Amino acid sequence: MKNPYYPIDTVVEDVITETPTIKTFVLKPVRPIQFKAGQFMQLTVPGVGEAPFTPSSDPSITERMEITILKTGKVTDALHELGPGAKVGLRGPFGKGYPLDKLVGKDVLVVGGGVGLAPMRALLYGLFADPSKYKKIVIKFGAREPAELSFRRQFDEWRALADNISLQTTIDVPHPDWTGHVGLVTTVLETEHLEGIDIVDSYALSCGPEIMLKFVTLKLLEIGYKPPQIYLSMNRKMSCGMGKCGRCNVGHYYLCVDGPDMCYDKIKHVPNVFG
Amino acid sequence: MQFIDSTNFERLLKKLSGEGELFVPVTEEDTGKLHIERVEAFPLPEGMSVEGFRTVETLKGFAQLLRSTVAEYPSEELDELEIGENIPSYIVVCARACDVAAMELVDKVQVEGEFEDPFYRIRREKMFLIAADCTDCGDSCFCNLVGRNPWPEKGYDLAISKVDAGYLVETGSERGEKLVSENADLFTVPRDGQEKTRDDARMKVVAKLKENNKDFPDATKMTEPLREALTDGLWNDESAKCVECGACTNICPTCYCFLLYDTVEGDKFRRVMSWDSCQVTGYARMAGMGNPRPRLGDRVKHRFYHKYDYLPISHGEIFCTGCGRCIDTCSAGIDMRAVFKNVMSKAAK
Ligand code: SF4
Ligand code: FES
Numbered sequence: 221m222k223n224p225y226y227p228i229d230t231v232v233e234d235v236i237t238e239t240p241t242i243k244t245f246v247l248k249p250v251r252p253i254q255f256k257a258g259q260f261m262q263l264t265v266p267g268v269g270e271a272p273f274t275p276s277s278d279p280s281i282t283e284r285m286e287i288t289i290l291k292t293g294k295v296t297d298a299l300h301e302l303g304p305g306a307k308v309g310l311r312g313p314f315g316k317g318y319p320l321d322k323l324v325g326k327d328v329l330v331v332g333g334g335v336g337l338a339p340m341r342a343l344l345y346g347l348f349a350d351p352s353k354y355k356k357i358v359i360k361f362g363a364r365e366p367a368e369l370s371f372r373r374q375f376d377e378w379r380a381l382a383d384n385i386s387l388q389t390t391i392d393v394p395h396p397d398w399t400g401h402v403g404l405v406t407t408v409l410e411t412e413h414l415e416g417i418d419i420v421d422s423y424a425l426s427c428g429p430e431i432m433l434k435f436v437t438l439k440l441l442e443i444g445y446k447p448p449q450i451y452l453s454m455n456r457k458m459s460c461g462m463g464k465c466g467r468c469n470v471g472h473y474y475l476c477v478d479g480p481d482m483c484y485d486k487i488k489h490v491p492n493v494f495g
Numbered sequence: 496m497q498f499i500d501s502t503n504f505e506r507l508l509k510k511l512s513g514e515g516e517l518f519v520p521v522t523e524e525d526t527g528k529l530h531i532e533r534v535e536a537f538p539l540p541e542g543m544s545v546e547g548f549r550t551v552e553t554l555k556g557f558a559q560l561l562r563s564t565v566a567e568y569p570s571e572e573l574d575e576l577e578i579g580e581n582i583p584s585y586i587v588v589c590a591r592a593c594d595v596a597a598m599e600l601v602d603k604v605q606v607e608g609e610f611e612d613p614f615y616r617i618r619r620e621k622m623f624l625i626a627a628d629c630t631d632c633g634d635s636c637f638c639n640l641v642g643r644n645p646w647p648e649k650g651y652d653l654a655i656s657k658v659d660a661g662y663l664v665e666t667g668s669e670r671g672e673k674l675v676s677e678n679a680d681l682f683t684v685p686r687d688g689q690e691k692t693r694d695d696a697r698m699k700v701v702a703k704l705k706e707n708n709k710d711f712p713d714a715t716k717m718t719e720p721l722r723e724a725l726t727d728g729l730w731n732d733e734s735a736k737c738v739e740c741g742a743c744t745n746i747c748p749t750c751y752c753f754l755l756y757d758t759v760e761g762d763k764f765r766r767v768m769s770w771d772s773c774q775v776t777g778y779a780r781m782a783g784m785g786n787p788r789p790r791l792g793d794r795v796k797h798r799f800y801h802k803y804d805y806l807p808i809s810h811g812e813i814f815c816t817g818c819g820r821c822i823d824t825c826s827a828g829i830d831m832r833a834v835f836k837n838v839m840s841k842a843a844k
Contacts, residue, residue, distance in 0.1 A: 221613050225565040225755065225766055226574035250573070266568070267759040309568060456787060457780060459755045462610035466752030466773065470787075472805035477609070491726055492787050 227264035227309020238370040252282035256317030257346035264309030271295035272458040274339035288338035314461035333428030351382035359387040362405030427453035434494040447485035500661035503681040515584025553748035566766040589627040593816040597748030626651035635819030639704040711832040720842040734795035736827035741772030743821035749814040
């Protein structure tokens with residue numbers, strides 16, 4: 221019998237500093253773990269506890285997994301102290317993952333903010349496996365300042381992958397080292413920035429802090445997206461990951477089972493949906 | 496159906512007690528309330544009572560311990576689990592209908608579906624349930640309002656109904672049937688009229704339940720009115736007196752929410768599962784982020800919606816069996832039935 225609460229022994233192979241507060245951990249579990257883009261793992265820091273993270277790495281690679289983590293609480297503070305060779309644990313994957321099938325043949329708008337870029341990278345790897353399956357792939361990444369834009373080193377490489385891929389970045393406030401767009405990520409969702417997306421035949425997916433999700437959702441609705449076309453990576457406290465401990469509900473859904481990406485249409489009536 | 500007289504029933508329990516830990520309801524002298532007690536030696540405790548209604552305690556602690564270790568890591572065996580031998584068998588006598596039904600509801604969450612909790616499943620399988628009819632009901636009992644009867648209909652191994660100087664016995668599982676057939680000498684064929692005696696007694700309890708709850712609405716029809724009251728101010732009024740103790744969720748037989756936390760034991764680590772309550776502030780608060788239910792009113796409300804709206808959607812049934820323990824235990828005097836009444840009167844406006 222398998223114990224679903226046991227964290228599979230895992231070694232930290234490498235730590236990449238993405239921004240002053242965000243690090244990517246390259247993890248090697250004792251046995252390969254298969255996951256779909258958007259599914260999440262419970263990562264254990266021994267003796268400290270678990271926290272949920274969506275891998276930021278390519279789902280087709282199962283021996284290693286990358287998880288990109290913002291320093292934000294007990295478990296993540298402890299994680300940020302860890303270096304190569306450290307032992308951690310993994311449970312999962314849990315949740316449904318991104319609705320990749322639905323996106324085939326559509327324009328895809330990907331909106332990430334802050335550390336929310338991390339799960340979106342797994343989605344992008346999923347999309348990039350065959351970009352020709354989609355019409356346009358329009359990516360908008362925002363951060364407070366340039367140093368907080370994770371994965372900058374990869375942006376040009378992604379842009380070059382296929383003609384239907386575009387990636388625009390923005391930072392919230394002007395910065396001496398920045399020549400790109402300035403403004404909240406919602407400002408690059410104005411029609412003139414959307415590369416001629418056909419909104420009625422498009423899906424928008426977003427991940428980021430709750431407050432950003434809220435304003436992105438409002439903006440998407442304003443520019444013509446309907447609730448069924450919007451997918452949001454929701455955040456709730458998680459413990460079991462299996463729909464049993466009861467804490468991650470959004471309305472009658474359990475994010476750990478039905479999410480963490482939820483179609484906005486299903487949850488729009490929930491009070492405090494954005495926390 | 497079989498009949499067993501009281502003396503033979505005690506013999507049967509004695510036999511069963513050789514196979515596991517035996518628990519029976521015992522009357523507390525001062526209050527007259529029934530508590531679950533372990534029988535360590537025979538004869539059966541003097542205050543044991545088959546009559547009456549549910550015990551003060553629920554039965555959920557048999558299947559889901561208040562606190563238990565669910566993993567020790569790292570381990571050579573990784574996630575291969577050997578459990579079973581060290582979990583005792585429990586024989587629980589006089590499980591009432593509301594408690595048996597509650598366990599069946601929680602089974603849906605912990606055992607059915609994509610994942611199962613092996614600890615819960617094994618503990619649950621090790622319970623031998625002798626259910627019993629309620630021969631009375633408490634002031635807070637409202638099983639009739641959730642569409643249930645005060646006698647067990649399924650989910651038990653044996654069910655007993657007090658008649659004459661013994662009990663009518665029904666079997667509800669293979670284990671129950673085996674027990675009866677292996678001890679056939681203890682049972683007799685029921686006499687004419689005993690079944691009617693049982694049914695009359697049942698109807699009396701139903702009549703009392705109906706009388707006690709005549710001012711309150713049918714709780715099986717609450718889902719829609721609750722949805723309409725989702726953002727109503729009444730929740731702040733209802734929660735005004737709540738002291739956030741979590742007693743209502745701890746004492747509820749269908750509240751199953753838990754928390755996992757890790758501790759250090761020398762050079763090993765232990766993962767502990769512990770009961771938790773959605774009524775306390777920190778329950779759903781996230782690291783470095785918001786709390787989806789920051790106000791007390793949100794949390795008090797959540798208990799109602801989880802049981803009467805969310806779980807019926809995800810698991811097909813109302814997760815309340817009308818045992819009324821939350822009413823007895825709440826120091827703020829929050830009475831689920833009265834809350835429903837308020838919700839209904841708002842809905843009527
Ligand atoms: S028992 Fe009463 S006071 Fe305590 S948390 Fe529940 S509703 Fe609030
Ligand atoms: S994390 Fe336990 S129910 Fe979702």
